[in-house]
Amino acid sequence: MDAAPAIIDVRGLTKRYGGRVVVDHVDMQVARGRIHGFLGPNGSGKTTTIRMLCGLLTPDEGSGTCLGYDIRSESRKIKRHVGYMTQKFGLYDDLSIEENLAFIARVYEVPDAKRRVQAMLEQLGLASRRTQLAGALSGGWKQRLALAACLLHDPQLLLLDEPTAGVDPKARREFWDQLHTLAAGGLTVLVSTHYMDEAERCHRLAYIAYGQLLAQGSAEELIAGAGLATCSVTGPGLADAARALRAHPSLHVASFGAALHVSCASERELEAALAPLLGGTLRVERVATSLEDVFIALMSRSRDNYPS
Template identity: 40%
Template sequence: MTNKIINSGSELPSCGGVGGGSSFSPPVEGAGEAAISVQHISKSYKEVQAVRDISLEVQKGELFGLIGPDGAGKTTLMRILMTLLIPDEGHATMGGFDVVKGYKKIRKIVGYMPGRFSLYQDLTVEENLNFFATVFQTTVAENYDLIHDIYVQIEPFKNRLAGKLSGGMKQKLALSCALIHKPEILVLDEPTTGVDAVSRKEFWEMLKKLQAKGITILVSTPYMDEATLCNRVALMQKGKVLNIDTPRKLVENYTRKLYAIKSKDMHRLILDLRSYEKTDSAYAFGEYLHVTGKNDEVEASEFENFLLKKNHTELQVFDNEPGIEDVFMELMNE
């Protein structure tokens, strides 16, 4: 299966999904509407190729998602954009500045929230905020309006050490620190990993508000359900971009006929379905299996009859509307 993905991946038109992206000429400083532009970026760590020939573009004011499992290359791509890594090949610009040559300028206009909590655990909330404000040669008061909504929630704990905050609070503090210098572009690496469902929802609401204030946001997440909250997403897998589009278009372009199937013995169900010659794919999604046939002519009744013969009880088979997960699974399998 692994080989299959790599082989088929190389046939994917790079950056083909972005309108006009492939014809984008190497950017000049400050030109164009793209806040982030990535052109054929590759990066390897010794033998592992973390990022392979990635190209994408994020428009000004866009909320752009990098969606993919662990090891897809999301963090590497972000670290290159954040000028923390130098790419092996390709060009990239942030706010019109080259990530290699213009790194000093980029650092002034970009806010970054790494995947791992990276503030001083032995400083208080307030001290952290003041420290980063100073390092960015500004003050908390100067940009307070931008972080106000977020900061009020952690203000009651402003004298608490950052290391003693709860996960959600830490994340809000990290976001405040990333915003303290009023960045044009905000880069968030898996901000919602390990955060509870309520905090996750709140966090995305905060992102939407920030977007409304004109900040371009690049966010990565392993959660497919968060993809629908982005304006556009890049589906990533093994260092490659599989597809780039709006979440709606991605789903619309999914033309396969999809069935949801459930029975009493789910484990045996998935084994049986995968052994069936008319099954193309069968994956667990919540309490159902999402199943596609070898071709779209395979009827629901065919699955039903097959499974009844295998003595499955409490069987349910019905048509299902595809979600972004199904698109991703489909792309991964190509």
């Protein structure tokens, strides 16, 4: 855990729907002024966890604080100091950018609302499009508008639920540059994402699969803690090699462009599995284990929590 004080500190967070445990005794601490990445497959419990943290859902078990407020008894206070950006664009398509922001400012009773809206238009590069209808914006511009709306009331914490889904690479890069600027100013960010390049830009990461938190730490700590040996396999006949390697239950095999990454917790097992490929047309070489290799290995060990 970072030396900075925790702005989120929860223990045993649990949520059930029917017979399914969608969040299973999750412990999480997020330090002030940090970008904390939240990763995992669809249906893993990320959104449910985020909603419990910001007071939109009450946990069935567990306790903790967000911004110093109890997540069970002080959820209304938490909501006043959090900016929450959902996966789906939630503003009004038939209002302009400026009209949307003015409406949100009134909802939050933002002091000196007109000045604050103008400042946010400038800060997020929206001023030149202020009169454009939100429904006519591209994905990247909608993302900027949604972020501006989250920041209007000067929150201490941003909760971003897959904010860059469907956004082009340039807009994603600009968005992340903005997040780092905000974090440098003391804002704390918890962001869920599926993109490995975005995960690597986070100060710390948490990986959840089927409701269970499987790993936490910086990218470097997660890679070191996984203890994987990894090789790259290239050359003709790669599809046949992939089928053969995937038959080994202890190997984790994934395609990376024109190469295969093959990882294993045992270096000896990895070498034994790859030995038949040596001396042929395929080339095998050791490579550094990537964050994506780690997440593929974590996912392969997790079990679906959907009730049978």
